[in-house]
Amino acid sequence: MSSPAAPVLAASDLVKIYPPASRAGRPSTALAGVSLDLAEGTCLGVVGESGCGKSTLARLLVGLERPTAGTVLLQGQTVTSFRRPELARRLQLVSQDPFSSLNPRLTVSSALTEVLLVHHRVDGKKQAAARVADLLEMVSLGPQFASRLPHEMSGGQAQRVAIARALAAEPQILVLDEPTSALDVSVRAGIVNLLAGLRTDLALSYLFISHDMAVIRQLSDQIGVMYAGRFVERGPWQSVMSEPLHPYTRALLQAVPEPHPDGSLLGGPEGSAEESTEGTLEPGESPAAASAQNGCKYAPRCPIRIDRCLTEEPPLEIVTGAHEAACYRAGVPVEPGDVPAEAGGVGERA
Amino acid sequence: MTDRDVTSAEPVLAIRDLSVGLRARSGVTELIRGVSLDIRPGERVGLVGESGSGKSLTMLAVMGLLASPVAVTGGSVTLGGTQLVGASDRTLRALRGSEIAMVYQDPMTSLDPLQRVGEQIAEGLRAHGVSRHEASERTVAALAEVQLPDPARLARSYPHELSGGMRQRVMIAAALAGNPRLLLADEPTTALDVTIQRQILSLVARIQRARNLAVLWVTHDLGVAAQFVQRLAVMYAGRVVEVGPTTAIFSDPQHPYTAALLDAVPSTTGERAALGQIPGSPPEPGSFPAGCSFASRCRQALPRCTRAEPILEQRPSGVEAACFVPPAEWRA
Amino acid sequence: MAQLAAAEPVAVIRPVASRRSLAARLWRQPSGRAGLIILAVMVLAGLASLAGLVPDNPDAQNPAATLRGPSAAHLFGTDQYGRDVLSRVMAGTVLSLQTALLAVAICAVLGTVGGVAAGYFGGVISSVVTSIADLIFAIPSILLALAIVTGLGAGWQNTAIAVGVSYTPIFIRVVRGPVLAIRNADYVKAAQVLGFSRMRILFRHVLPGVGGILAVQVTLALGWAVLIEASLDFLGLGPPPPAATLGLMVSDGTNIAGIAWWNLAFPAIAVVLLVLGFTLTGDGLRDALDPSTANN
Numbered sequence: 001m002s003s004p005a006a007p008v009l010a011a012s013d014l015v016k017i018y019p020p021a022s023r024a025g026r027p028s029t030a031l032a033g034v035s036l037d038l039a040e041g042t043c044l045g046v047v048g049e050s051g052c053g054k055s056t057l058a059r060l061l062v063g064l065e066r067p068t069a070g071t072v073l074l075q076g077q078t079v080t081s082f083r084r085p086e087l088a089r090r091l092q093l094v095s096q097d098p099f100s101s102l103n104p105r106l107t108v109s110s111a112l113t114e115v116l117l118v119h120h121r122v123d124g125k126k127q128a129a130a131r132v133a134d135l136l137e138m139v140s141l142g143p144q145f146a147s148r149l150p151h152e153m154s155g156g157q158a159q160r161v162a163i164a165r166a167l168a169a170e171p172q173i174l175v176l177d178e179p180t181s182a183l184d185v186s187v188r189a190g191i192v193n194l195l196a197g198l199r200t201d202l203a204l205s206y207l208f209i210s211h212d213m214a215v216i217r218q219l220s221d222q223i224g225v226m227y228a229g230r231f232v233e234r235g236p237w238q239s240v241m242s243e244p245l246h247p248y249t250r251a252l253l254q255a256v257p258e259p260h261p262d263g264s265l266l267g268g269p270e271g272s273a274e275e276s277t278e279g280t281l282e283p284g285e286s287p288a289a290a291s292a293q294n295g296c297k298y299a300p301r302c303p304i305r306i307d308r309c310l311t312e313e314p315p316l317e318i319v320t321g322a323h324e325a326a327c328y329r330a331g332v333p334v335e336p337g338d339v340p341a342e343a344g345g346v347g348e349r350a
Numbered sequence: 351m352t353d354r355d356v357t358s359a360e361p362v363l364a365i366r367d368l369s370v371g372l373r374a375r376s377g378v379t380e381l382i383r384g385v386s387l388d389i390r391p392g393e394r395v396g397l398v399g400e401s402g403s404g405k406s407l408t409m410l411a412v413m414g415l416l417a418s419p420v421a422v423t424g425g426s427v428t429l430g431g432t433q434l435v436g437a438s439d440r441t442l443r444a445l446r447g448s449e450i451a452m453v454y455q456d457p458m459t460s461l462d463p464l465q466r467v468g469e470q471i472a473e474g475l476r477a478h479g480v481s482r483h484e485a486s487e488r489t490v491a492a493l494a495e496v497q498l499p500d501p502a503r504l505a506r507s508y509p510h511e512l513s514g515g516m517r518q519r520v521m522i523a524a525a526l527a528g529n530p531r532l533l534l535a536d537e538p539t540t541a542l543d544v545t546i547q548r549q550i551l552s553l554v555a556r557i558q559r560a561r562n563l564a565v566l567w568v569t570h571d572l573g574v575a576a577q578f579v580q581r582l583a584v585m586y587a588g589r590v591v592e593v594g595p596t597t598a599i600f601s602d603p604q605h606p607y608t609a610a611l612l613d614a615v616p617s618t619t620g621e622r623a624a625l626g627q628i629p630g631s632p633p634e635p636g637s638f639p640a641g642c643s644f645a646s647r648c649r650q651a652l653p654r655c656t657r658a659e660p661i662l663e664q665r666p667s668g669v670e671a672a673c674f675v676p677p678a679e680w681r682a
Numbered sequence: 683m684a685q686l687a688a689a690e691p692v693a694v695i696r697p698v699a700s701r702r703s704l705a706a707r708l709w710r711q712p713s714g715r716a717g718l719i720i721l722a723v724m725v726l727a728g729l730a731s732l733a734g735l736v737p738d739n740p741d742a743q744n745p746a747a748t749l750r751g752p753s754a755a756h757l758f759g760t761d762q763y764g765r766d767v768l769s770r771v772m773a774g775t776v777l778s779l780q781t782a783l784l785a786v787a788i789c790a791v792l793g794t795v796g797g798v799a800a801g802y803f804g805g806v807i808s809s810v811v812t813s814i815a816d817l818i819f820a821i822p823s824i825l826l827a828l829a830i831v832t833g834l835g836a837g838w839q840n841t842a843i844a845v846g847v848s849y850t851p852i853f854i855r856v857v858r859g860p861v862l863a864i865r866n867a868d869y870v871k872a873a874q875v876l877g878f879s880r881m882r883i884l885f886r887h888v889l890p891g892v893g894g895i896l897a898v899q900v901t902l903a904l905g906w907a908v909l910i911e912a913s914l915d916f917l918g919l920g921p922p923p924p925a926a927t928l929g930l931m932v933s934d935g936t937n938i939a940g941i942a943w944w945n946l947a948f949p950a951i952a953v954v955l956l957v958l959g960f961t962l963t964g965d966g967l968r969d970a971l972d973p974s975t976a977n978n
Contacts, residue, residue: 184401184570185570185572186614189613193625211543212616214615214617215616217616217618241618251545252544254548257551257571257573257577258618260617
């Protein structure tokens, strides 16, 4: 739950527009006005599918890219007012693939030592070696890993090293961009548990980005659902997961293949609800395709849309308690027969 | 078709004691060890496991697509009576596309970026002696069957003009155009968003039922397995450690590895608790330990587990599992 | 992208840890080993010459013993002034090596600076550097070297400058590509987020990734440099006589090849061995650095 204290990280109206890739192309809007508050010591989970802008959000927050418009406040100061190393000591990033985010030529100990020395987190090399061992222990790796090169480790071990490297700078905030998505099931569980433990032990604040509803649920206090460059729903994790308001959130939750066989695809009679809506989401499947229109970006895929949805964009508003949604039909149940009237274009670009 | 019909029918594909190894000067490194699996008409069978478990290699071995120095080192694979292990390239080529078809994870690598998708499907049909006219008709029909809108127009588009989900539909259309009896799928929905994955799975399920197709679906995603397949084989360190009806395995796993794996999967429902973790990491091919490969990570391992190798045995729940310790003991 | 987890079929066979030193891996390559042996022989011959360990003074004329064939006294025979061909070939090898080393030092430094500037900083710098490189590249290198030597005058240093400048564009291209790729690599982005300075990122995270490819290029360039330098000497644009350059010796040897083959053969073989040595070593180095062939 959000604490009454001032947010450690706040973004207001972030917009990111990329210039067209070719002369004939159109500029693409990755973020269309995203605001968020990250309360100290909490985890905000950001979930969405490919192209929804969640990774762009991560890059803007850690300063790898500059927003087209909008501001990011870190502990009340604009991010741009920090010098790079100062920013690094407050905010760190863990990304998806540890094998590409770790320098293949550096051993674990030299990668960690570099961070410790650059940020003056230790006095001299001797202290650094002890601190490297500490950091490895924090991520449940033995001291023997200090001499390993990235390719001498498994994906899970390398991701632990990447987390240790981020922690070496002693930040207060971690931006986690799909940190478990490249990992196997059993390894993923270990990383999720590790992140949960580190947050409590080190009083960290997380912005946790994932496409995986189940993983997001595991770690988040607040969950925000992104679609086509904006939040369409946000609220305490229990409400978002158990009483989703936005039809997109509901579609997303429904699509998650739950690890409990319920026979939904096995013996269902032909023409069941599942079958009849099959394929109807396809034509507008890329949120990017929808970004040109005026109304709600989800409207072309939405089974319960009304005329207003196509002409007017619903703002993100509180519906119940702390639970927000950007939908004129928030909470309206979807009936099996509800199908969007007309499908979008076919020649949609990938 | 009911479950009873499925189990009594002759298998379309019978994998018996299949072993695959990496041949090197220093000897053979075992990658897959004695995998047996039957797939009957109208049956969707899943092959699940983590990286390196050998699930994808099993599939490549069935298709005869292993590349030297990786090769089948033992066992047999029969497709409706035809032995595939050691079959000539010509035999395999004739079977691929007509009897067996395959769908891969990344359609972009299996589609030619410079050729229209319709031509690519038609080309596959023509290779099996279908006339030009019939091939183009069947191509449009195949694209319609996978519910691509305006199939005639879509046939003239290039792969890069399609979204990921549409490309995967094209791949499925191409695979099914030759009217195969068996569809092999290697993580075809892994790179897709969940909403699109859902559509693809229900599409394949519908076509599969309509055609009474046999499907072998390789995935690392236990959720996909739970939702999609009727029978499941769980692989670990190159072996099948548990196989049986999906519902039975998920409700009452008989192998400690399966149980631990299920514990490790987060869910969108139920209580939020710490996920189960499996200590250690899977053995590397080439250093498979003696006895049960999972013993070193297994909380219930007995001394005999590291000495003798358990074989698949029938359990009362209808599942076969390769473990010496009955679940009643390790659940306590 | 979504879960890219468990789908690699043979990814279980991870590359063997290639911690073995580069020299050891090079030695395991047949071409690398052959190249290293040849170069060792030539370098030893050169060092012996520098140390004065030669059968005879390479410039000492002996009118009494001109155009003698190979014998115990003169293993490679003598030339038309009675000078010992072996001693002169050894001295020529030194001159060839020092010219090639200076030339390659010039193009490696200029090329690396240019390539890094173009690849790492991008923008206007990149356009300027690549335009200059393209301009130089458009002129045939032997022609360019000829023009430079004509302008600067004869002398081994000037030959080296000429060869160095004409090969700089190749180095710019060779360095720029990988720098550009590494600059966009995730681990360089990670270094930015970790708050490292640009210079630290450049020297510690980007440049080491170019080292291997640069080493290959340097080795191969040494081979070309020997060849171009010999060609310039052959054309009379190198150091003037009586300097013992291999190119000049080949040129003189050609005129009297009919009556004294050893005057042509031995310097020519020396040139061939030098070029071959560098080329084989460079090929071996490339294979040793290539992860797909390094561990077999």
